[in-house]
Amino acid sequence: MAYDYAPFPYAPPAGLSHAEPRHRVVIVGAGPIGLAMAVDLALQGIATVVLDDNNVVSVGSRAICWAKRSLEICDRLGIGDRMLAKGVTWxxxxxxxxxxxxxxxxxxxxxxxxYPAFINLQQYYVEQYLIDRASEFPSLIDLRFLNKVIAHTDHGDHVTLNISTPDGQYTLEAEYYVACDGAGSATRERMQLALNGQSxxxxxxxxxxxxxxxxxxxxxxxxxxxxxxxxxxxxxxxxxxxxxxxxxxxxxxxxxxxxxxxxxxxxxxxxxxxxxxxxxxxxxxxxxxxxxxxxxxxxx
Ligand SMILES: Cc1cc2nc3c(=O)[nH]c(=O)nc-3n(C[C@H](O)[C@H](O)[C@H](O)COP(=O)(O)OP(=O)(O)OC[C@H]3O[C@@H](n4cnc5c(N)ncnc54)[C@H](O)[C@@H]3O)c2cc1C
Missing domain, CATH: 3.30.9.10 (D-Amino Acid Oxidase, subunit A, domain 2)
Incomplete structure (x- = not known):
């Protein structure tokens, strides 16, 4: 049965109508890394705003093999048992x-x-479990779908982010900006940080x-x-x-x-x-x- 890619709801962010107070941490990217970061920080009592330009989990299974160490980290985040129950252990x-x-x-x-040495589990399940887990911290994790970061400026003690939404653009300020925007990270490009290695x-x-x-x-x-x-x-x-x-x-x-x-x-x-x-x-x-x-x- 094909996975049901039900879209996550979008709500116009407060920043569209008035300046939001400076946030402690803004995370760009609600893939496995950004979501794990948000949940891990919430477990430390640290509030985050998570911005993602998309509104569905990963399309296609993409990463499937989860090794024991990754499962232990997911256990700490509170999704390890669900992953083990659904995954194929081999x-x-x-x-x-x-x-x-x-x-x-x-x-x-x-x-x-x-945890076993490996389980196989489609990436979309892991992202869904992380989003479900994030929703258990409503006062600490502010997850905003269809919010695309289009620019950022580093002021030393804080960062300004320019964000595009279906209802227009707004800005946010944050003490910390965590770039979890994937392999093609635009943040990395803006900062002119090259990925060096081999193709x-x-x-x-x-x-x-x-x-x-x-x-x-x-x-x-x-x-x-x-x-x-x-x-x-x-x-x-x-x-x-x-x-x-x-x-x-x-x-x-x-x-x-x-x-x-x-x-x-x-x-x-x-x-x-x-x-x-x-x-x-x-x-x-x-x-x-x-x-x-x-x-x-x-x-x-
Ligand atoms: C086609 C494909 C096949 C793959 N197959 C495998 C595999 O078989 N095995 C394996 O181990 N790994 C595989 N991978 C790699 C695996 O999917 C990645 O390692 C993993 O997704 C990385 O997680 P991430 O959170 O860093 O980035 P991503 O999953 O890429 O998440 C980044 C998120 O940031 C969002 N984003 C990006 N730019 C912005 C922006 N400007 N503003 C707001 N949001 C933004 C994106 O929409 C996305 O949701 C595959 C990847 C791809 C693309």
Missing amino acids: KVGRNFHKDNQVYAFDLQPDLGYK FDEHFLIVDVEMETSPFGDHTTPERWFWFAPPFHSGQSALLHKQPDNIYRIDLQLGPDTDPKEEATEAKVRPRIMAMVGNAPFRIDWMSVYKFRCAKLDRF
Whole structure:
């Protein structure tokens, strides 16, 4: 069943009609990082305003593998139990060359730890759980959807933010401005902070497929499978993960010389998935083509 991307409500912010008092902390971005920051600060009794230019959770499952340490942090935030209950716990990974298994690992549970090595859970669930959790702090977290930060000015002891909404623009002042606006951060660009690192040439197709019949065949326990040169995708690599709601994450290497727009179409993707899962019926839930980039700020 496709995820219900119900939009979050927008309300015209007070700053549109009169100057708001200077806020302690303004967070730009209600993705996993901005929401986690808001909840963590609320747990310390610190009030935040969270601004997001969008009004739905992440479209497409995007990040799915949550490691034990991340789960422990989510536990501190108060959403760990929900994630564990909904997520698919797995611990066995297998690597294949063509049809032959060449390596396997089994991540044994650590005694005394609450969380397993990994769960798989779509990013939209985690964002929804964080938003639900944030709503438990109505006097500390002021979540404003469809509020896009278009400029900011650093005055040393405070920051002024220019914000665009469906009802016009307004400004806010804050002692602290926390930029959680994602990989394409406009804040970072305005501050001329370069992300330095490496980009890789290979393209990868990422597809979430909903199907009743498990592509893991007789393996009833969820696992993570990786292939070098699989028989169904010659000369490339492939990765398979199970997510909740009978959604399977399939990641196929496409090579460097490919047109990402053309590849991310149902006409191109469907035969690739059929080569892998056979004639079992499936529905494509989400797809995207990406390249790896490994980069960081010089100083943080
Ligand atoms: C197509 C795609 C596939 C991915 N697949 C995977 C995967 O398979 N596995 C994995 O681990 N990770 C994956 N990722 C990465 C993962 O989604 C990110 O690491 C994660 O979302 C980062 O969280 P974040 O909160 O930093 O940023 P984001 O999730 O990007 O959130 C930033 C938020 O800031 C908002 N925003 C941006 N600019 C402004 C502005 N000016 N004003 C107000 N709000 C603003 C955005 O609307 C967004 O809600 C994928 C990402 C993409 C794009």
